[in-house]
Amino acid sequence: MIIERILIFLLFIIGFAAIVAMPNIIKKIFGLNLMNAAVVLLFILEGSRIGDQAPILGDGVKHIVDPIPQALMLTAIVIGVCVSALALALAVRLYKATGSLDINVITKRLESEH
Amino acid sequence: MSIETLSLAPIYLPLLGAALILVCKSFFPTKIRRLAEYMGTILGLGLPPVIVLFLYPTLQQQGSIDLVIGSYAPSIGINFSFDGLSILMILLAACVTIPTWIYSRKVGPAHSNFTALVLIQNAAISAISMTSDLFNLFVCLEVMGVVAYVLIASSQKGNAVHASFSYLMFSSSAMVFFLLGVFGLYRLTGSLSYDGITQGLAGLGPSEQKTALFSLVLLVVPILLRVAVMPLSLWLIDAHSKAPHAVSALLSGVLLKIPLFALIRVLHLTPLASGMGLPISWAGTITALVAVLSALAQSDAKKLLAYHSISQIGYVVSAWGLALHTGLETQAGALLLAASLFHAFSHALFKALLFLSIGTTTDCSGNRDVYTLRGANHRLRQEGEVLPLTMLCYFIAALSITALPPFNGFFSKTLLTYSLKGGWQYAILSVAGAGTVASFMKLSRIFLPSKQPFEPIVKESLPRFPFTLHLGLSILAALCVLTGIFAPNLIFFIGTLLGGAYALDYGNQFFFSASNLLKTLYTLFGGIALFALAVSKPGSKVLYRLKAMKSSFSDLFLGFAAAIAALLLMLLQH
Numbered sequence: 070m071i072i073e074r075i076l077i078f079l080l081f082i083i084g085f086a087a088i089v090a091m092p093n094i095i096k097k098i099f100g101l102n103l104m105n106a107a108v109v110l111l112f113i114l115e116g117s118r119i120g121d122q123a124p125i126l127g128d129g130v131k132h133i134v135d136p137i138p139q140a141l142m143l144t145a146i147v148i149g150v151c152v153s154a155l156a157l158a159l160a161v162r163l164y165k166a167t168g169s170l171d172i173n174v175i176t177k178r179l180e181s182e183h
Numbered sequence: 184m185s186i187e188t189l190s191l192a193p194i195y196l197p198l199l200g201a202a203l204i205l206v207c208k209s210f211f212p213t214k215i216r217r218l219a220e221y222m223g224t225i226l227g228l229g230l231p232p233v234i235v236l237f238l239y240p241t242l243q244q245q246g247s248i249d250l251v252i253g254s255y256a257p258s259i260g261i262n263f264s265f266d267g268l269s270i271l272m273i274l275l276a277a278c279v280t281i282p283t284w285i286y287s288r289k290v291g292p293a294h295s296n297f298t299a300l301v302l303i304q305n306a307a308i309s310a311i312s313m314t315s316d317l318f319n320l321f322v323c324l325e326v327m328g329v330v331a332y333v334l335i336a337s338s339q340k341g342n343a344v345h346a347s348f349s350y351l352m353f354s355s356s357a358m359v360f361f362l363l364g365v366f367g368l369y370r371l372t373g374s375l376s377y378d379g380i381t382q383g384l385a386g387l388g389p390s391e392q393k394t395a396l397f398s399l400v401l402l403v404v405p406i407l408l409r410v411a412v413m414p415l416s417l418w419l420i421d422a423h424s425k426a427p428h429a430v431s432a433l434l435s436g437v438l439l440k441i442p443l444f445a446l447i448r449v450l451h452l453t454p455l456a457s458g459m460g461l462p463i464s465w466a467g468t469i470t471a472l473v474a475v476l477s478a479l480a481q482s483d484a485k486k487l488l489a490y491h492s493i494s495q496i497g498y499v500v501s502a503w504g505l506a507l508h509t510g511l512e513t514q515a516g517a518l519l520l521a522a523s524l525f526h527a528f529s530h531a532l533f534k535a536l537l538f539l540s541i542g543t544t545t546d547c548s549g550n551r552d553v554y555t556l557r558g559a560n561h562r563l564r565q566e567g568e569v570l571p572l573t574m575l576c577y578f579i580a581a582l583s584i585t586a587l588p589p590f591n592g593f594f595s596k597t598l599l600t601y602s603l604k605g606g607w608q609y610a611i612l613s614v615a616g617a618g619t620v621a622s623f624m625k626l627s628r629i630f631l632p633s634k635q636p637f638e639p640i641v642k643e644s645l646p647r648f649p650f651t652l653h654l655g656l657s658i659l660a661a662l663c664v665l666t667g668i669f670a671p672n673l674i675f676f677i678g679t680l681l682g683g684a685y686a687l688d689y690g691n692q693f694f695f696s697a698s699n700l701l702k703t704l705y706t707l708f709g710g711i712a713l714f715a716l717a718v719s720k721p722g723s724k725v726l727y728r729l730k731a732m733k734s735s736f737s738d739l740f741l742g743f744a745a746a747i748a749a750l751l752l753m754l755l756q757h
Contacts, residue, residue: 148325155329179341
């Protein structure tokens with residue numbers, strides 16, 4: 070359990086670092102996705118503490134995992150997809166407007182427009 | 184139809200309206216499309232406030248209407264609870280959204296997509312105001328956020344897209360931290376509904392309490408980011424000043440306040456959270472002062488207004504935090520909360536009016552620089568405005584924000600500072616009040632007559648001043664005046680809606696007492712003095728320095744980390 074936690078933490082940190090430090094906006098969006106994925110995994114891991122079978126009740130199914138985190142994460146994944154799609158659409162717009170994907174260059178070019 | 188189903192109407196009616204508009208837009212010819220747009224708007228924007236007021240008598244009898252979606256057991260299902268706070272939030276959203284939508288009809292962004300987005304936004308706002316489930320709050324906040332990103336980017340200009348992108352990255356990564364906070368509380372209590380969390384948190388050991396506290400901080404900071412309390416407010420400037428005017432009005436008027444009042448319920452969960460009130464109140468007070476000084480330094484008219492949004496939200500947060508600290512059950516706490524709500528309400532009205540009127544003016548003059556733009560009313564007339572309504576509306580809003588009687592800003596600011604009396608917040612907010620006067624004197628100079636001759640600007644084909652534009656502005660201006668005249672009744676109404684055991688009876692004698700009027704006079708003179716200082720040589724040098732400070736993308740996250748660390752340190756010391 071502890072190894073999984075460390076790995077999830079690393080995934081989260083990598084994502085956060087990408088958002089803060091990477092100048093490329095596409096990589097920033099990747100970072101956001103990584104962070105989201107880390108939290109999703111954390112919830113799922115937590116839910117699997119009490120069982121190891123999928124929560125679809127039928128004959129002989131015992132020791133199911135906690136179904137609530139799974140239901141929540143389904144929603145969280147959907148929201149994550151929406152946000153990434155929108156972010157990528159905005160990235161395309163920014164590229165069309167300025168011809169660059171580097172956030173610093175974009176900021177500079179947009180400022181000089183005025 | 185049962186009363187429970189009816190109380191959900193403010194959520195599903197706007198969604199229904201939005202669906203109607205989008206379906207008709209995709210499959211039907213223009214005529215039906217336009218009809219559907221009006222039908223959807225009446226359904227989604229017009230009906231909810233009526234229904235909410237219709238439910239008011241029931242609320243008076245039973246306090247709140249609780250229900251579980253899909254009639255599951257409360258421990259599994261999504262809990263909703265409709266109470267006085269929900270009514271206030273829904274009314275606030277309606278009061279700003281309806282006039283803004285009318286304003287946008289002819290001057291843009293007049294697209295059926297815009298109407299549909301506004302409706303979805305209002306559904307999200309209603310849901311936020313009613314939900315008592317932590318994960319549901321996350322979903323609704325994200326829906327509101329996504330709509331806001333799209334609305335900001337809808338002007339298609341590179342600058343607006345850039346502002347929208349930074350806001351998206353910043354706010355969405357903060358929401359991941361919010362999800363972590365949800366995780367922490369779920370792990371500790373095994374529940375997501377507010378009631379379940381309260382029960383679960385009651386019997387925790389000391390080490391678990393620390394985890395709970397950390398989770399609560401992770402919940403609070405992303406919400407304060409949406410509210411734009413310093414140091415989390417850097418995203419707001421670009422987002423609000425680059426968006427289309429109608430969108431700026433919605434963002435400043437409605438979207439800043441809703442998360443703040445949703446937070447009341449979350450922090451009411453546990454006595455652990457009451458320690459958070461005081462630091463938040465400090466942050467709000469400092470925000471009010473720093474933002475108003477930055478506003479004084481701006482040259483772009485809409486940027487100046489955006490800084491004022493931060494400053495005024497600082498006032499609201501300052502009283503809100505102190506209310507949480509003193510406890511909402513006490514008389515002082517109830518007064519503080521009512522004052523902060525009332526100021527949020529009047530700020531929503533006059534800031535929307537300011538954004539719309541200044542937006543119209545700067546569009547007509549083709550100039551947004553407050554240092555070079557002069558004779559703005561002449562420009563407006565040149566563009567075809569017969570009555571000087573835009574200027575009149577601007578001055579009503581400006582007098583409201585500078586807290587002069589008889590407009591609503593005077594009443595709300597007086598009540599707010601009165602409720603803070605005795606603390607050092609009072610002194611700082613008084614200075615910020617003078618700063619507000621000074622910066623609006625600066626902004627009002629654009630209406631001074633100009634000596635330079637005007638070159639006519641290229642005429643566009645569409646009429647510059649359609650009836651809807653003036654109607655939208657006039658409704659907001661009328662609301663500013665009416666909420667001022669009926670302020671005592673309104674405060675009483677807010678008091679009863681908050682379920683207060685204490686009647687908030689502040690009549691006109693209270694507001695027009697000698698000390699209050701004297702204070703207004705002092706603020707006015709202080710503002711004039713500050714303005715004189717700001718236009719003097721050393722003053723303008725300092726302001727120029729302040730304006731030259733630039734914030735980069737990573738500064739946003741630095742502020743975020745600082746806010747989490749500061750709040751955590753303060754709480755752990757207790």
